Amino acid sequence: MPPTLGRTAAPVATLTPLCVDLDGTLVKSDTLHDSLLVLLRSHPSQALRLPAQVLKGKAAFKAFVTDSVSLDVAHLPYNRELLHYLQAERAKGREIYLATGADVRLAQRVADHLGIFTGVLGSDGTTNLTGKNKLDRLRSQFPDGVFDYIGNDTPDLPLLAHSEEPMVANPSLRLRLRMRASSVQPARRFDQRANPIRSFIKAIRVHQWAKNALIFFPLLLAHHLRPKPLSAAFLAFCSFSLVASATYIINDLLDIEADRRHRRKRMRPFAAGDLSLAQGVAIVITFLALAAVGTRFIAPEFSLWLLLYLVTTFAYTAWLKRIPLVDVLILSGLYTLRLLAGSAATSTPISHWLAGFSVFLFLSLGIVKRFAELENLRASSMEPSNGRGYFLNDMEQLRTFGTSSAYAAVVILAIYISGRDVTKLYHNPGYLWLVVPLMLLWLNRVWLLASRGELDEDPVVFAITDRMSLLIGAATALIVFLAS
Structure with missing residues (x-):
């Protein structure tokens, strides 16, 4: 079964047809990853079926995820610079096609929302429309095999090499290196992504580490300012801050769709598409591992309080924050827990x-x-x-x-x-x-x-x-x- 082509009324073609990728290109995030996060949040029982679906192939896996959730396409983090360019090209009468490896039904919903595409090509549950599959499909779509293409990652390289006018949007480092090695030069580049270091600092919420200064309070209020307990308190502060940042990222990932509808939270790095799911998972694993190493040099009782904090914040993110009054009691309890953790780390009773x-x-x-x-x-x-x-x-x-x-x-x-x-x-x-x-x-x-x-x-x-x-x-x- 060939990939589906959704058709709308097309203008008279006077320019080379323009094909644009969806994930990482028109949208700064990956819609499959976004859908998976929504699935984990709204239908966690369905997540148990994911491993079996992976075995059926990428196209079938994407179809299953699309069947399970309905992603909010109106609030996706679109590359606004690229979108404005596409709108201007459409106004000139140019045919524009959304050609993506995402499931065609999701791609069609994006196209219907934007209203600028002549047609939509996507994965159909059988064929995963990426790389060579996409190139073959575009060659068959256009009688003379001529088209322009906009992509962002290495699977797009064959299409960019074949394109009359290759263009990139937020290109990955891998693609930039491969293009340089293959002498493919982009005619245009649409970059709209925040500085990765600033995005990282914003994602881990360094300013929230101020809450963890409560770990020092039992020591300060007891006037036990000696080097050994102070160093233990500092190490406990660092471990607690790393775990707290990891939980903030998990919360941001699971709340990604709700954050995109929020006037302020939509600027958070994951909601805005400035950091990816893979980067978020890597940060979480690294921070938790570093915190675990740090606890080895602190009293064992501190590890128990830190574990309780981690479990409680998970429960808060997944369920408890939706229960009125219980949510604020949990928040206040987490502050007090920091005091108890500081007491355990420094052996200072509160x-x-x-x-x-x-x-x-x-x-x-x-x-x-x-x-x-x-x-x-x-x-x-x-x-x-x-x-x-x-x-x-x-x-x-x-x-x-x-x-x-x-x-x-x-x-x-x-x-x-x-x-x-x-x-x-x-x-x-x-x-x-x-x-x-x-x-x-x-x-x-x-x-x-x-x-x-x-x-x-x-x-x-x-x-x-x-x-x-x-x-x-x-x-x-x-x-x-x-x-x-």
Whole structure:
């Protein structure tokens, strides 16, 4: 059975027919990989059938995945520079064909969405339309065998070599080297991909490592600043940060389609097509391996807390974040878990005061994150569609929960300052009372800005980028130093 050709009304051909690849070319990502991620997220039981489908061949495998999920083609990360060029060529009356190794039904949906293609050629469940198969199909499609082609990777090299005017879009390093060796020179190049180093740093969310500074808190608050526990805390911080970054990437991969519909998250490296699934998996494996090596030099109890963090974040990503209130309790628990991990790594017990303070404080910050998301949606006249289970009319109740938790944290801090434990650690404990109004100022300001729709949806990002927050943090550190 030959690959299917979807036809629409074609203009009068006055120019050489132009054929363009889909994956990595017109779209910066790979639609098969995108579909697999959606399948894992929405139909995990179907994933058990994937190994058997692979044995049937690439074309049959692609057909199975296309049957299982319906990829959102409207929000794919299109190469805008290339798309504008194709639209201009179409306006001149040029015949443009989408020629791809993707399943023809998915390719046809992309073509229907864009409305610029004369026809569509793709894999049909029997023939995998890549490399030589695609070249043979294009030769048979055009009576004189003449066409122009746009591709991005080494399977496209035979088509580029045969093309009257070869063009590339975001070409891979392998293709660039092979083209140089074969003397094939592209007439045009359509590059639209962010710097890979910047994309990597953005994907691992280095700014989120600030949360892992909580590992140092048991040591700092106990005033046990000796070289050995400090080095253990630093190694624990690095291991925790690597695991956290790995979980962020897993979350981004599984949420890739939802992120593409989000006004801000669509710029994340995987959603934007700046990093591939293969690169994401490689980063995850590398980071987890490095973290495992790091734990060998820390107390065994720390490894248990780190494993609990990893399991909990997986459960949160796959299921728990869709249960209202449970999601914010998990988020606050993960902050407290960092304190417990720091305690285990440095063999420094944490007080019940610190544990109670952290639970209420981080519960408030978890709730304000959800509140800010809803406030931003309301300001944009949009309804929640991320599957989190919250509605716009929940906002007032969330505000009550969040502000109550914030004040509970401050009350625990005040009771701790007035207790006997403080006099054992601080020479001038009276100074610590100055921390209470600073905490009230910061928490009230966070909630005030959230109510105005002026808060970043992540309070951690807000805290490390907001000038007032940084000043309050510096003042608190100075007060604690004077009290010591």
